Amino acid sequence: MMNDLLHSQPGWYNAAVFFVMGAVLLLVVLGFVTYAILAERKVLGFIQLRPGPNRVGGKLGLLQTVADVFKLLIKEDTIPKLADKPLFILAPVLAFSPAFMVLAVMPFTEHVQFADLGVGLLYYVGISGISTIGILIGGWASNNKYSLLGGMRAAAQMISYEIPLVISVVGVILFAGSLNLTDIVEGQKNVAYIFLSPIGFFVFLIASIAELNRTPFDLPEAESELVAGYHVEYSGFRFAFFMLSEYVYLFAMASLTTVLFLGGWNPIPFLEFIPGAVWFALKFSIVVFFMIWIRGTLPRLRADQLMEFAWKVLLPLALLNIFLSAAVKELFLK
Amino acid sequence: MIRTEEMLLNVGPQHPSTHGVFRIVLKIDGETIIEAKPVIGYLHRGTEKLAEDLQYTQIIPYTDRMDYLAAMTNNYVICHAVETMMNLEIPERAEYLRVIVMELGRVASHLVWFGTYLLDIGAMSPFLYAFREREAIINMLNEISGARLTFNYMRVGGVKWDAPDGWIEKVRGFVPYMREQLAGYHDLVTGNEIFLNRVKGIGTYSAEEALNYSLSGANLRCTGVNWDLRKDEPYSIYNRFTFDVPVFSSGDAWARYQCRMAEIEESLKILEQAVEQIPSEGTVMAKVPKIIKPPAGEGFVRIESPRGEIGCYIASEGKKEPYRLKFRRPSFYNLQILPKLLVGENISNLITILGGIDIVLGEVDG
Numbered sequence: 001m002m003n004d005l006l007h008s009q010p011g012w013y014n015a016a017v018f019f020v021m022g023a024v025l026l027l028v029v030l031g032f033v034t035y036a037i038l039a040e041r042k043v044l045g046f047i048q049l050r051p052g053p054n055r056v057g058g059k060l061g062l063l064q065t066v067a068d069v070f071k072l073l074i075k076e077d078t079i080p081k082l083a084d085k086p087l088f089i090l091a092p093v094l095a096f097s098p099a100f101m102v103l104a105v106m107p108f109t110e111h112v113q114f115a116d117l118g119v120g121l122l123y124y125v126g127i128s129g130i131s132t133i134g135i136l137i138g139g140w141a142s143n144n145k146y147s148l149l150g151g152m153r154a155a156a157q158m159i160s161y162e163i164p165l166v167i168s169v170v171g172v173i174l175f176a177g178s179l180n181l182t183d184i185v186e187g188q189k190n191v192a193y194i195f196l197s198p199i200g201f202f203v204f205l206i207a208s209i210a211e212l213n214r215t216p217f218d219l220p221e222a223e224s225e226l227v228a229g230y231h232v233e234y235s236g237f238r239f240a241f242f243m244l245s246e247y248v249y250l251f252a253m254a255s256l257t258t259v260l261f262l263g264g265w266n267p268i269p270f271l272e273f274i275p276g277a278v279w280f281a282l283k284f285s286i287v288v289f290f291m292i293w294i295r296g297t298l299p300r301l302r303a304d305q306l307m308e309f310a311w312k313v314l315l316p317l318a319l320l321n322i323f324l325s326a327a328v329k330e331l332f333l334k
Numbered sequence: 335m336i337r338t339e340e341m342l343l344n345v346g347p348q349h350p351s352t353h354g355v356f357r358i359v360l361k362i363d364g365e366t367i368i369e370a371k372p373v374i375g376y377l378h379r380g381t382e383k384l385a386e387d388l389q390y391t392q393i394i395p396y397t398d399r400m401d402y403l404a405a406m407t408n409n410y411v412i413c414h415a416v417e418t419m420m421n422l423e424i425p426e427r428a429e430y431l432r433v434i435v436m437e438l439g440r441v442a443s444h445l446v447w448f449g450t451y452l453l454d455i456g457a458m459s460p461f462l463y464a465f466r467e468r469e470a471i472i473n474m475l476n477e478i479s480g481a482r483l484t485f486n487y488m489r490v491g492g493v494k495w496d497a498p499d500g501w502i503e504k505v506r507g508f509v510p511y512m513r514e515q516l517a518g519y520h521d522l523v524t525g526n527e528i529f530l531n532r533v534k535g536i537g538t539y540s541a542e543e544a545l546n547y548s549l550s551g552a553n554l555r556c557t558g559v560n561w562d563l564r565k566d567e568p569y570s571i572y573n574r575f576t577f578d579v580p581v582f583s584s585g586d587a588w589a590r591y592q593c594r595m596a597e598i599e600e601s602l603k604i605l606e607q608a609v610e611q612i613p614s615e616g617t618v619m620a621k622v623p624k625i626i627k628p629p630a631g632e633g634f635v636r637i638e639s640p641r642g643e644i645g646c647y648i649a650s651e652g653k654k655e656p657y658r659l660k661f662r663r664p665s666f667y668n669l670q671i672l673p674k675l676l677v678g679e680n681i682s683n684l685i686t687i688l689g690g691i692d693i694v695l696g697e698v699d700g
Contacts, residue, residue, distance in 0.1 A: 048462040149365060227349065297459065299457035
């Protein structure tokens, strides 16, 4: 439906549909963020022998995040006196909007996709890079030494990890013969690409955790070193925007992992009667759980080790993966 | 041509990883530290000066507030100093109770160190695991002394209260439990590649430097110097127990980590033997005069606290208050090597090195 609309004459009706659909997706994403934060706190609590949130909204703390967001909304909005004001205000928006924009190309099921771009994957990678600028600007504009260090770390880290991330999916592109995310999922009808390029998956997973700034790669905000890193001066809803972008990225990255390597909405053989959306949600949840689990287990890397790891380990592995994928395609998939 | 400038960065006194109100002024180039200047004194309460107006029994609660993670050893050092000057005979059961609570305190202190160190390095879970075990210890100490941290348990001549019924059994049960949990820590942390990369070869110093800087405790034993006052100058009844002094030779943060973890095991050994040997009956307080007046003269004792050598010097005029009281506070001495270690390191390593020294600000500032 969306495709037809995209190609039809522009008009008020189309605009209204797009606006409503966009708002619906935003609500879905916000709903996800609300419960992803709760899930993260609950899973971490489980790992760390704590109950987690359990006061607001019954025993499971179902309304805890809602209350937190409300608190952030009504907080005083402070801007440091010596901050670069326009940039300071711009930074959270710049960090958040790409996180939401990348969801446009994400095929959640065969039917639910907003823009079926021919170069969907490239679009994702390109747009997601913009967030880094938001973080860097936030770090710079705060006029705080800690946030400056955090911003610089973020820039260095994200540039380094974008490269293995992109190269690791070249194998997938080879198999699918397309940059279109729907085609990539269709190509996994028989076997998911995780089995065809396990090295690619491994590199992609690590690089994506680094892209998301999550433990063990949470250097830009390393609370024990840089206090809170790039968003140390942000409070209230501007801070919430940074947090929001982090979790929307988690949503986007987990979706992308599902689409690229875990076969998207494709079911496991003999279980075809379960609808695609459920499969997608299931695989997606496993990825999210894995990321939370990692956070509960590992210590943080050091900045120089992080760089070394990206350039000396992940990048060669990703390059090797291209070669192996090509060989696999030539030998077994002809 | 890009012009770069050095930046002055104030770490602390309010910073999550300075373990209290410790401040360090860094001159950094990018993230590389060129110069580090520690600033201490934010928690200075003048314990030593206050002590000059207090009777000896009244000083004991003040010592609780110095090294608040292992207050039992602080309690002991002042009691031990006065007892040595007065030549007091301590009842057997009191000695055993003292050793048990001190070793429990040592385990608790090392657990806090383990947890917060891993928290500094960025792993959150070990902190909560360590605090679960520490809580068990704190509860036991609470039962025997009535306080969770500032025990005020020891007195000149013995201890204030005998152990409640079943307490010794609890300690006995705790030892195997703690061993099991310790194995879990090793599984989770000790073999972790990221952790090893973070601590190996970081903050290295030689045995000679350690001695020159007057380091003690695990900070000294990590360089290969075998020096533990419990073995080398046995006080109390430590010569009745068999235990080893863990010594590692690489002198880096990794050696300090191994050293402290091994010390927990050795403390458990001592606890195990102590609960077997403790006499089931007997008084816990020696016959001491109502008002304690050490004979005129000077006295100095030193014991092994979890952080190193803690010493207590008393100059007495034979009155009920000391003329001068001085504590050798190990954290203060151990901290001195910090500026030297930090030059050329980056900010991540600053946290690793500072955490590895294991300071307690109450003790640094006195």
